[in-house]
Amino acid sequence: MVVERFNGEAELAKHWDSFVAQCGNATFFHLSGWLQINQQVMGHKGHYLYASEQGNIVGVLPLVEQKSALFGHALISTPFCVYGGVASDSAEVRRKLEDAAIELAHKLQVDYLELRNKEASDNPRLTEKCAHSYFAWPLGEDPDAILAGVKKKQRAVIRHSLKNDLSFRVDKDTDTAYTVYSESVRNLGTPVFPKDYFKALKQVFTDNCNVLTVEHQGQPVSSVLNFYFRDQVLPYYGGGVPAARDLKSNDFMYYQLMCDARARGYQHYDFGRSKDDSGAYKYKKHWGMEPVSLHYQFHLVKARELPNLSPNNPKYQLFIKLWQKLPLWLSRTIGPLLSRYLG
Incomplete structure (x- = not known):
């Protein structure tokens, strides 16, 4: 060897x-x-x-x-x-x-x-x-089976989102994915990646990478860039604009991604990692998926x-609060100078 x-x-x-x-x-x-x-x-x-x-x-x-x-x-x-x-x-x-x-x-x-x-x-x-866990589960045979597998409270949220005049499309629109994602992470106080990164992911991984975007009245409100590997779909970079919260469009987005992936023949959904006991961790667990360390x-x-480069590190709290107040254009300009070291 x-x-x-x-x-x-x-x-x-x-x-x-x-x-x-x-x-x-x-x-x-x-x-x-x-x-x-x-x-x-x-x-x-x-x-x-x-x-x-x-x-x-x-x-x-x-x-x-x-x-x-x-x-x-x-x-x-x-x-x-x-x-x-x-x-x-x-x-x-x-x-x-x-x-x-x-x-x-x-x-x-x-x-x-x-x-x-x-x-x-x-x-x-x-x-x-x-310090992190990942979440995954097998996908049901059809949209009804997928919805039935979700925990009761989260299932009610998804059903509510289905009444909110939302539509979705699956394509290679990394520009929209980046626009929505960059606003979302700025609001969280996190530096965003360079725009070329999203384009490169699509160019390098071709058919194993796409974007699902949710629209309301013709405007993007949530978007997620996804990877596909073997029989899995992996939503990776997702976010929503402020209106997404009331529209429940992020919940709609992940549900429709599951349904779309299952229709394409994929059988497993990998919801990715989250820091233990963080908001994202609790959100994913709320769907009914069990965390795996x-x-x-x-x-x-x-x-x-x-x-310890975690955003939960106390020494980064002031930076996060200041970053959340940056104009969006400025966060997109200087964020890539920092984010390339935070992956």
């Missing part, structure tokens, strides 16, 4: 993605396209590693180096992704790649290595920090303690 580096070569990318497609614990975020996204859009250096035996890939580990005077120097698998770490069906391969990542982290002299494992590793050189694991190199 040898560990080698993948630098984006087209032929090797095909083999990488072919392995990811059939590997039991691989995710959408292990696909090779994220290397292009991180390097060309976000300006970070990729260190994608893979293990091979007799010329066949047996494990992959996407790693990206982030370096910022404000937020530190880290090697992460993978920025802007909820899942990461090693994808392999072999415990031996997993340990081999993790140890290679630790060696690389020391060579680069980063503050820390972060592996966003969906399943915990037993590598004694890694320290775990469980994520096992983010770290190896400290120069850092003396585990990182």
Whole structure:
């Protein structure tokens, strides 16, 4: 077994993605396209590693180096992704790649290595920090079955939204998705990503990426950019304008996404991660999905303690309050300068 580096070569990318497609614990975020996204859009250096035996890939580990005077120097698998770490069906391969990542982290002299494992590793050189959970469930056979699977109170909210003269469309309109999302995150006090990021996601992942937009009286009120992997749909970047709250259009949006995905043949819905006990966590649980802990694991190199870039960190509260007051155009201008280090 040898560990080698993948630098984006087209032929090797095909083999990488072919392995990811059939590997039991691989995710959408292990696909090779994220290397292009991180390097060309976000300006970070990729260190994608893979293990091979007799010329066949047996494990992959996407790693990206982030370096910022404000937020530190880290090697992460993978920025802007909820899942990461090693994808392999072999415990031996997993340990081999993790140890290679630790060696690389020391060579680069980063503050820390972060592996966003969906399943915990037993590598004694890694320290775990469980602060997030993900939510997922199987989709019912049709819209009625999907609605019946939702908790009673949330089901009533969805039924209310169905009476609010809302319509939706599914297409490749990343411009609208970005416009709605950027306003939504500004209102939360969070820097938004560059607009080119949304366009790049659609260009790189093509048919495995689309946008569902909800409109009221001809105006977009909610929108979500989605990924598709195997039999799953993953709503990833979603938000709504202020009117969405009264219209219940976000609830309408996620319900219609489930129905649309099921009609296309997808059988599972991955609602993504949320910080434990946060508002988003409680919202997703309200649908009836049970939280499953994520096992983010770290190896400290120069850092003396585990990182805490959470918006719940008290030292960021003043920044968040100030950011919420920024004009929207200004938040869209300066937000990308910060967000590329907050993925």
